[in-house]
Amino acid sequence: MPRIGNTAIATVTVVAFCSGVWLLYGGDATHVPPQPGAAEGVLDPGGEGLAAPALPPSPPLRIRIPSIRVNAPLIGLGLTESGNLNAPPAEDKNLAGWYEAGTTPGEKGTAIVAGHVDNTRGPAVFYDLGALKKGSTVEVDRRDGGVAVFTVDAVEVYEAKDFPDEKVYGAAERPELRVITCGGGYSRSTGYQGNVVVFAYLTGSR
Amino acid sequence: MRRTAARPPAGAMAGAALAVAAVAAVGVLAVPAHGAEGGSLEVYPYSVEPGGRVTVNTKGCGEKAAAAGDASAVGAGPFTLAPSARKGEAVGQFRVPESAQPGTYEIVAQCAAGDREVKGDLVVTLMAAQGQVQPRGSVKTGVGGALGNDPVRTAAGVTALAVAAAGGTWLLHRRARGDGI
Numbered sequence: 001m002p003r004i005g006n007t008a009i010a011t012v013t014v015v016a017f018c019s020g021v022w023l024l025y026g027g028d029a030t031h032v033p034p035q036p037g038a039a040e041g042v043l044d045p046g047g048e049g050l051a052a053p054a055l056p057p058s059p060p061l062r063i064r065i066p067s068i069r070v071n072a073p074l075i076g077l078g079l080t081e082s083g084n085l086n087a088p089p090a091e092d093k094n095l096a097g098w099y100e101a102g103t104t105p106g107e108k109g110t111a112i113v114a115g116h117v118d119n120t121r122g123p124a125v126f127y128d129l130g131a132l133k134k135g136s137t138v139e140v141d142r143r144d145g146g147v148a149v150f151t152v153d154a155v156e157v158y159e160a161k162d163f164p165d166e167k168v169y170g171a172a173e174r175p176e177l178r179v180i181t182c183g184g185g186y187s188r189s190t191g192y193q194g195n196v197v198v199f200a201y202l203t204g205s206r
Numbered sequence: 207m208r209r210t211a212a213r214p215p216a217g218a219m220a221g222a223a224l225a226v227a228a229v230a231a232v233g234v235l236a237v238p239a240h241g242a243e244g245g246s247l248e249v250y251p252y253s254v255e256p257g258g259r260v261t262v263n264t265k266g267c268g269e270k271a272a273a274a275g276d277a278s279a280v281g282a283g284p285f286t287l288a289p290s291a292r293k294g295e296a297v298g299q300f301r302v303p304e305s306a307q308p309g310t311y312e313i314v315a316q317c318a319a320g321d322r323e324v325k326g327d328l329v330v331t332l333m334a335a336q337g338q339v340q341p342r343g344s345v346k347t348g349v350g351g352a353l354g355n356d357p358v359r360t361a362a363g364v365t366a367l368a369v370a371a372a373g374g375t376w377l378l379h380r381r382a383r384g385d386g387i
Contacts, residue, residue: 006377013373016366023363033348056259056299057251085341090349099341104250112341117348126347143250144261144297145290160344169340182348192348 033117034131035183036155036196051174052202055106058144060098063113063179067136068128074140076100077114085180090116093124105140106148106202110172113140114180117192126181130155130196138177138200150177150200157183159194168197175202247315247326254330256306260313263290263297266324267317271296274318280311280328287315306330 064071077086077097088097096115103109116124138150158164168178177200184194247264254260260277264287267273273287277300287298298315311328 006380009373009377013370013377016373017370020363020366020368020370023359023366056261058261059250079339079341082343083339083341084343085345087345087347101339102341114345114347118350120349124348143248144263144299145292145295147291158344163342163344165340165342169342171340180345180347182346186350188350191346191350195344195347 032186033123033127033129033183033196035157036130036132040132040134040155051176052149052204054108054175054202055142055146055148055205056144057104057107058142058146059100060105060111060113060140060142060148062141063096064139064141065129065132065136065179066139068132070125070128072096072115072125074098074113085112085114087114087116090119090124093119093121096125104142105150105177106142106146106175106205108173108175110169110176110178111140112169112178112180117182117196126179126196129179129181129198130157130183132198138179138198140177147206148175148177148202149204149206151203152198152200154199156197156199157194158197159184161193163195172201176200177202247313247324249313249326249328252327252329254302254328255332256302256330257304259299259301260328261297261299262287262313262315262326263295264315264324264326265295266322267296267315268319268322269294270317270319272318273298273315273324275300275313275315277302277311277313277328279313280306280330282306302328302330308332 060074062071062073072094073096075088075095075097077088077099078101080086085099086097088095093116096113098105099112103111105111105113115126117126117129118124132152132155134152134154136152138152140148140150142148158168168180179198179200181196182192183196184192186192246266247262250261251258262275264273267287271289271294273296275285275287275298277283277285281303282300285298285300287296289295290297296315308330311330313326313328315324317324
């Protein structure tokens with residue numbers, strides 16, 4: 001029986017050691033949350049899909065996005081001193097929030113939901129938001145017992161330094177929803193440089 | 207003599223007074239406690255412009271969870287609270303008339319079962335919805351904790367180091383046996 005050569009063993013050992021060290025300590029930002037492709041950013045021609053009739057105002061309780069396995073409770077969010085939307089507490093990885101002083105999801109206008117892409121321990125509620133596709137469904141449970149069903153019509157990523165406030169937060173003539181999380185470029189010094197924003201509009205309720 | 211005997215001693219009077227006070231205190235406490243166990247009428251939005259739609263719901267009407275609502279204080283008249291998809295909760299809606307004046311109005315609902323009545327306040331304001339403050343800028347919703355934390359990659363790295371350790375041990379073992387190193 002031929003013996004395995006020392007050289008072969010030594011080679012395997014060295015290669016395994018180097019790749020082990022590289023896998024554990026090498027490479028920067030190797031595990032990046034999914035980001036939307038360019039095709040997801042294009043709104044339907046004409047821009048306005050036919051929305052379902054608006055629902056009366058009722059605060060949201062829960063958001064569900066079946067295609068990326070999101071099912072999280074919603075808390076009310078306010079604004080920071082500089083007028084930015086506050087984020088929900090980062091410690092709870094399965095928690096999202098909605099802009100309480102704004103439109104409720106299902107009502108005419110732009111309702112805003114935000115949640116973390118990650119926290120210090122790893123991926124959080126909206127980690128996969130950037131992987132969402134046009135046509136996906138977002139459901140919001142409301143306190144009146146109903147469920148507002150939204151259809152995604154765009155997924156965009158915007159840099160913080162050039163954030164299109166009006167497009168994201170501006171008033172809408174139909175019941176719309178924005179779902180926001182962190183995204184864009186990442187650097188260890190500044191963190192994420194922007195946001196992934198999902199644009200959706202009401203297409204049903206039950 | 208008889209009257210004197212019939213009169214309770216001063217100490218007993220004081221005791222009785224204390225007891226009455228205690229009962230009264232319990233009674234007073236019992237009212238908010240009752241309201242706190244889901245007995246109030248939740249009004250949303252709490253503050254609305256004339257012409258706006260309002261949703262009210264309550265957990266205070268028990269299992270049957272239906273009620274007759276009355277928003278006539280604000281000029282909207284009667285409305286119905288029907289059982290909602292959430293167990294033990296009744297929900298109803300009404301529209302505040304365009305003619306409503308700013309102020310605080312009491313909305314009342316009479317439970318269909320029992321004689322329970324639940325109440326909540328609605329504030330009518332002339333501030334237009336356009337006055338609503340809109341957020342601006344980006345949202346801080348990540349810290350980068352997910353980066354470099356890929357469990358698959360970590361497992362692969364550990365496995366590779368284990369292979370390297372096994373290979374190294376094997377080589378040392380061969381050398382110790384004088385197997386031609």
